[in-house]
Amino acid sequence: MNHVIHNSIVNFIWGIADDVLRDVYVRGKYRDVILPMTVIRRLDALLEPSKEKVLGMKKQLDGAGIANQHAALCQTAGEAFYNVSPFTLRDLKNRAKQQQLKADFEAYLDGFSPNVQEILDKFKFHNQIPTLIEADILGHLIEKFLDGRVNLSPKPVQDVDGNELLPALDNHSMGTIFEELIRRFNEENNEEAGEHFTPRDVVKLMADLIFLPVADDIESGTYLVYDGACGTGGMLTVAEERLAELAESHGKDVSIHLFGQEVQPETYAISKADLLLKGEGAEAENMKYGSTLSSDAFPSQEFDFMLSNPPYGKSWKTDLERLGGKGDIKDPRFVTQHGGDPEYKMITRSSDGQLMFLVNKLSKMKHTTRLGSRIAEVHNGSSLFTGDAGQGESNIRRWIIENDWLEAIIALPENMFYNTGIATYIWVLTNRKSDTRRGKVQLIDATEWYVPLRRNLGKKNCEFSEEHIRAICDLVVNPVETEKSKIFPNEAFGYWKVTVDRPLRLAVDLSPARLGRFERACAKAKEEPLANLARRVAKTLGAGPHLDFNAFMDACEIDADKHGVKLTAKRKKLLQSDLCDTSEDAAPVLKKVHKPGKTTPDSIHGLFEAEVNGKTCVVEYEPDTALRDSEQVPLLEEGGIEAFFRREVLPYTPDAWIDPGKTLVGYEISFTRHFYRPAPMRALDEIKADIYALEQETEGLLEQIVGEAE
Numbered sequence: 001m002n003h004v005i006h007n008s009i010v011n012f013i014w015g016i017a018d019d020v021l022r023d024v025y026v027r028g029k030y031r032d033v034i035l036p037m038t039v040i041r042r043l044d045a046l047l048e049p050s051k052e053k054v055l056g057m058k059k060q061l062d063g064a065g066i067a068n069q070h071a072a073l074c075q076t077a078g079e080a081f082y083n084v085s086p087f088t089l090r091d092l093k094n095r096a097k098q099q100q101l102k103a104d105f106e107a108y109l110d111g112f113s114p115n116v117q118e119i120l121d122k123f124k125f126h127n128q129i130p131t132l133i134e135a136d137i138l139g140h141l142i143e144k145f146l147d148g149r150v151n152l153s154p155k156p157v158q159d160v161d162g163n164e165l166l167p168a169l170d171n172h173s174m175g176t177i178f179e180e181l182i183r184r185f186n187e188e189n190n191e192e193a194g195e196h197f198t199p200r201d202v203v204k205l206m207a208d209l210i211f212l213p214v215a216d217d218i219e220s221g222t223y224l225v226y227d228g229a230c231g232t233g234g235m236l237t238v239a240e241e242r243l244a245e246l247a248e249s250h251g252k253d254v255s256i257h258l259f260g261q262e263v264q265p266e267t268y269a270i271s272k273a274d275l276l277l278k279g280e281g282a283e284a285e286n287m288k289y290g291s292t293l294s295s296d297a298f299p300s301q302e303f304d305f306m307l308s309n310p311p312y313g314k315s316w317k318t319d320l321e322r323l324g325g326k327g328d329i330k331d332p333r334f335v336t337q338h339g340g341d342p343e344y345k346m347i348t349r350s351s352d353g354q355l356m357f358l359v360n361k362l363s364k365m366k367h368t369t370r371l372g373s374r375i376a377e378v379h380n381g382s383s384l385f386t387g388d389a390g391q392g393e394s395n396i397r398r399w400i401i402e403n404d405w406l407e408a409i410i411a412l413p414e415n416m417f418y419n420t421g422i423a424t425y426i427w428v429l430t431n432r433k434s435d436t437r438r439g440k441v442q443l444i445d446a447t448e449w450y451v452p453l454r455r456n457l458g459k460k461n462c463e464f465s466e467e468h469i470r471a472i473c474d475l476v477v478n479p480v481e482t483e484k485s486k487i488f489p490n491e492a493f494g495y496w497k498v499t500v501d502r503p504l505r506l507a508v509d510l511s512p513a514r515l516g517r518f519e520r521a522c523a524k525a526k527e528e529p530l531a532n533l534a535r536r537v538a539k540t541l542g543a544g545p546h547l548d549f550n551a552f553m554d555a556c557e558i559d560a561d562k563h564g565v566k567l568t569a570k571r572k573k574l575l576q577s578d579l580c581d582t583s584e585d586a587a588p589v590l591k592k593v594h595k596p597g598k599t600t601p602d603s604i605h606g607l608f609e610a611e612v613n614g615k616t617c618v619v620e621y622e623p624d625t626a627l628r629d630s631e632q633v634p635l636l637e638e639g640g641i642e643a644f645f646r647r648e649v650l651p652y653t654p655d656a657w658i659d660p661g662k663t664l665v666g667y668e669i670s671f672t673r674h675f676y677r678p679a680p681m682r683a684l685d686e687i688k689a690d691i692y693a694l695e696q697e698t699e700g701l702l703e704q705i706v707g708e709a710e
Helices: 003-021 031-063 070-077 098-110 114-123 125-134 138-145 171-188 190-196 200-217 234-249 265-277 317-322 354-362 392-402 466-477 512-524 528-541 549-563 569-579 640-648 671-675 684-698 701-709
Strands: 164-166 221-227 254-262 287-289 305-308 335-338 341-345 374-380 406-411 424-430 440-445 451-457 460-463 485-489 494-501 506-508 580-582 590-594 608-612 615-621 629-634 664-667
Touching: 003 031, 003 138, 003 171, 031 070, 031 114, 031 125, 031 138, 031 171, 031 265, 098 114, 098 125, 098 138, 114 125, 114 265, 125 138, 171 234, 171 265, 200 234, 200 305, 200 374, 200 406, 200 424, 200 466, 221 234, 234 254, 234 265, 234 305, 254 265, 265 287, 305 354, 335 392, 341 392, 354 374, 354 392, 354 424, 392 494, 392 664, 406 466, 406 671, 440 466, 440 671, 485 671, 494 640, 506 549, 512 528, 512 569, 528 549, 528 569, 549 569, 569 580, 629 640
Parallel strands: 221 254, 221 305, 254 287, 305 374, 406 440
Antiparallel strands: 335 341, 374 424, 406 424, 440 485, 451 460, 494 629, 494 664, 506 580, 590 615, 608 615
């Protein structure tokens, strides 16, 4: 069916909304009635020819006492659904009394098979009936959908001589019309459109990115396609069409099965209805309602191809709580073994769960098939860099890249989506990289490849042309380095986060004023014996300041032994916190002294050679947390952490050391770093010319102002 007829039907249905609902519903709520009524009318048209047979079969099954009637009724109807009420929409068209119409219409809806019932429930269509009855427009609405000027039936409308007046509407065409209605309603509700509807040009690109690199390797057989945030299901149906087209062009016979999950009830209803309208009843059963993160509908299923546009910048706190909270999540999708950690956690902050959808997909990859699995998913920029080393987002990037699953990331132009103008990226992943791609990641900057729209659709003001899609896919299929395409080893995105410590240096103040404050602190802490100890030590050592805290503590230990005072950890802390101040001139505070000959000095890792009580020992110093710092050392740093530390840290802080127990591995991806092009500096002659032009423009202006003032 051609595009003109499609548009005429869409315009006609759109006109029903304005004609019938205008004074009853606000424009943004038209979809609550029009979408379910479009579904109902199409299903009604499909079931009309077999209505009597279905009623007869129903009577026969009831008479035989058969409880499970679904399969037999579907077979009789010739569809994946049926209606066992005594009515069709045409029977209800001329009900004069509103209350009778209400009762019969509700009986008609209740007669549909359970799969249609679920769609109507998620649309909450039953909630609209009282409003339609009260406004006395239900009969008018039904009549409009039965208008002879539009045909939603799979049979052509003919005149008495058998000439075709209106062409038949096949399932594919009906699906296209339904998708167009959804798109228009989404435009009316721009604030929520992008949550459920990904622009068709982006979907086409995503489908090509997962299929074209393996197009020559597709064999005849069955392929499973999955979207864990399927929205209205458009991404799945485009993927199905593209895979079928590629298979056919390669002479292959493929069976494609679609699987999806959606948490928004109306959007889920649309996805399921769309597949029913296209005649894909079995696929409609694979659309599941609920949260992918906290209630995975396909926990043990693996898929060949996966693609999604999950919500980004959106809280998943409710899902996190249902999973047990951040500290208690045991879901094997999000807690695994990696990098020597038996409980490697990939749990992002609760304010943004987009990467969790990607982890969910990666848990569903096929590892035993020749093609493995291919994934395309849309993210905003935060997925590239949010999260420090050891945090959930960085752990996810590390897990992906160290498993060598990340094939490419494509930066899209701004304003490509309906509800956001921010930068977005398509991640392409596979567990079957080609030999040339192994150990590498490709970044493609497509931010300048677009054509402007004649008018904005929400925030979307541009789109990809077919040429742009082809250019991007060519770079992925045949990866080469260009100004817009760069290829890096996996390690280029990784780094060690190194904790750099410096010794705590304390000066001890035993002046009368400081001792007075210390006595009050001891009284408050009920530590009067400690105050007496400090007074005695002060008499021995003097007021100070004393620049060797270690010698001060030795004196305290001697006095404590002499007077039977136990120097507990609490008392030592009180001496340090209330009698000492940090000082760059003071000696480092000793933390541990190793026996001579037992430990090898390693100053880079905090094992220093020092003289203690006249003996050369290896010591560790207390770190000063106020001076603690961290450095990011690239994994590709020549000479590793030690070379970086000697070059970048020791020349400026020679007493610093690395705490190896705190070293973490992190990953981040910076498009700006790799594709940034500084604006060329202006020529001196050009700047001078601008200055002279300004001087000429303002010549005499000051004189005019002063003259006017005079």
